[in-house]
Amino acid sequence: MREVKATHPSVPEWSDYVRGLAGKTAVGTMREHLRTCAACRAIAADLSAVVKTAAADRESSVPSELTVQAKAIFRPGPALDWLQRVRQLAAVLTFDSGAAAGLPVGVRGSAASARQLSYSAGDYDVDLRVEPAGGGAPGTDLAGQVVRRGLGSQGVEGALVQVVARGKTLRETETNQFGEFLLSYAATPAGMLRIVIREDSCQFDLSIENRKRK
Ligand SMILES: [Zn+2]
Secondary structure: OOOOOOOOOOHHHHHHHHOOOOOHHHHHHHHHHHHHOHHHHHHHHHHHHHHHHHHHHHHOOOOHHHHHHHHHHOOOOHHHHHHHOOEEOOEEEEEEOOOOOOOOOOOOOOOOOOEEEEEEEOOEEEEEEEEEOHHHOOOEEEEEEEEEOOOOOEEOOOOEEEEEEOOEEEEEEEOOOOOEEEEEEOOOOOOEEEEEEHHHOEEEEEEOOOOOOO
16 A cells, blocks of 8 residues: 655645645645645545535526525535535544553554554544554554444545654555555554545544553
């Protein structure tokens, strides 16, 4: 799976970019970034499509009796709300195989060193398996799956998965068609895993630090 190590502009920054609201310096950097980053190209394309749809909606002239009817059905500006911010969902730890044993995430040298964690956030469930890197190498392997609850619990394809520490994106990947991802990182960062669901314009953060259940 592809990994991108650069720091990516945020979704709100891309939102400004596609609407022509980003500063001149930023535009240069972001245009350059788009050349090398398929993940951000996808975000920019999604946002750009939404901007065009919103603009077309505003421009189309509608008979007044229909307008009244439409106002009763639609709240104004959902597309623009979508652009202006990504909803931050609260994630709740629902299962932790290491909690009973008090194991830190990514603990080494034990036969039962893989740790399973499950989180729920909004309509999404995330299962994580955290274990020391194979072959005795330093570092941690993190495998997981992002699933949308509901009919058939579909895996979420194309979600951004980032290891974030002290405001920096250390590692990033994308979920595959089954919603699965795999990341490796050095040691255990004092950080978190950020999941960005682009199609739903929301994100949530999962703790991957050493932790004990309260
Ligand atoms: Zn990027």
